[in-house]
Amino acid sequence: MVIGIDIGSTTTKAVSVEGTGGGAAGRRIIRKIKTRADDAVTSATGAFGKMIVENGIRMTDIERIMITGAGSSKLRGDLFGIPTRKVDEIQAIGIGGMFQAGREGIIITNIGTGTAIIDARRDSIVHLGGSGVGGGTIQGLAKKLLPTSEFSGIMELAGRGDLGQVDLRLEDIMAAGISFLNGEATASNFGKMLDSARSEDIALGIISMVYQVIGVLSVFAARSRSTGRVIITGNGSDNPLGKKVLTEITGMYHVEFEYPEDAAYTTAIGAGLSLPEV
Ligand SMILES: Nc1ncnc2c1ncn2[C@@H]1O[C@H](COP(=O)(O)OP(=O)(O)OP(=O)(O)O)[C@@H](O)[C@H]1O
Ligand SMILES: [Mg+2]
Incomplete structure (x- = not known):
């Protein structure tokens, strides 16, 4: 063993x-x-x-x-x-x-405290890059902006959040969408931040921002390697609201995300x- x-x-x-x-x-x-x-x-x-x-x-x-x-x-x-x-x-x-x-020949996005994106083939494993935006970003921002920095508490708040209170959406600034983005797409994370925004809305804004950044980076990595799928690993793989954000990214960019067991x-x-x- x-x-x-x-x-x-x-x-x-x-x-x-x-x-x-x-x-x-x-x-x-x-x-x-x-x-x-x-x-x-x-x-x-x-x-x-x-x-x-x-x-x-x-x-x-x-x-x-x-x-x-x-x-x-x-x-x-x-x-x-x-x-x-x-x-x-x-x-x-x-x-x-x-x-x-x-299987081999895959793009892996590992969402830990930070995020790393890797191109893995049988004969070569290459670090494509990544971002300091990850699970640590969620907890760090929560510590100052939310009444809790416990993960379960953040998720519970975010589950009741309204993104329209914090994010500036395309529909806020233009009559229709732009190119492949519809009116609900975020134009600017936290770019609206109404005075009426509650902790719930801010919690959802944090989760959305983190998973949007990770999702779009993953899309660009996948496209650079001509693949349409990305494997999501790390503790950040197991996040229902994060998965929802990534599903929205799939709708916009046509890259699929896969979540292995025990990620x-x-x-x-x-x-x-x-x-x-x-
Ligand atoms: N359900 C969850 N969704 C998103 N992030 C989570 C979840 N549960 C825990 N986290 C965050 O995941 C991070 C830890 O994940 P993981 O154990 O994969 O990272 P790590 O290996 O310690 O860090 P790294 O790989 O970046 O060095 C912590 O920042 C924690 O806040
Ligand atoms: Mg790790």
């Missing part, structure tokens, strides 16, 4: 990869755990310990530990005497994304599936 650990900027994820056989095809992801990422060593050893204790895994069954994510640069040497190797985060997202999508674990899975460099 191999343990893959992803020490992200906000959360640490660990998975166990079991089974052998021909490449990734014969492997199964059996166990998954998530913890908050405080300092890198504490969260990596904590995630590993939780994985071992909660699942009754024997240390001798672990061949190696593969570590990736922002915090991995702070770790040195082997953990608990088990061979421990580092995996480049972009490679890990690419490998994990292809495993979850069940919060893509990077950890990719690390666990990576072969140690010799």
Whole structure:
């Protein structure tokens, strides 16, 4: 068994990869755990310990530990005497994304604290770029603009929001839409901000802005690689209102978004599936 650990900027994820056989095809992801990422060593050893204790895994069954994510640069040497190797985060997202999508030649948009967009093919995984706009942006803005910065609270507020109170829409400034955009499309995020805007409306404005930026960047990335689909991974993959925004982007730009199961674990899975460099 191999343990893959992803020490992200906000959360640490660990998975166990079991089974052998021909490449990734014969492997199964059996166990998954998530913890908050405080300092890198504490969260990596904590995630590993939780994985071992909660699942009754024997240390001798672990061949190696593969570590990736922002915090991995702070770790040195082997953990608990088990061979421990580092995996480049972009490679890990690419490998994990292809495993979850069940195919290669894909664009992956990983929505974590920030956002990274990756072109993943069997023989090359390339970082196309990304944006600092991501889950961290939602929580950071919520802290100052909303009565809560808990994710569930933000989502609950946003679910009752009216975007017309905060966003300037095309219909506010012109009689019809423009080119392929209809009157409901956002002309300027937060460009209206009526005095009557409530927390609910601002919460929805934040979610909309973040997922619109990520969606349109993903569209341009997909088009640059002549594909019409994008795989969404990271904790930001599991966000019903965000998905709704991305569906609207699909309506405008004809690029489809796909949400694999366990998308919060893509990077950890990719690390666990990576072969140690010799
Ligand atoms: N349902 C959700 N929708 C959108 N964002 C979310 C959701 N739940 C948590 N988040 C945000 O996701 C971020 C953490 O996601 P994830 O664990 O994928 O990132 P990370 O790996 O820690 O960061 P990064 O990959 O950018 O280094 C946090 O900023 C958190 O606010
Ligand atoms: Mg991450």
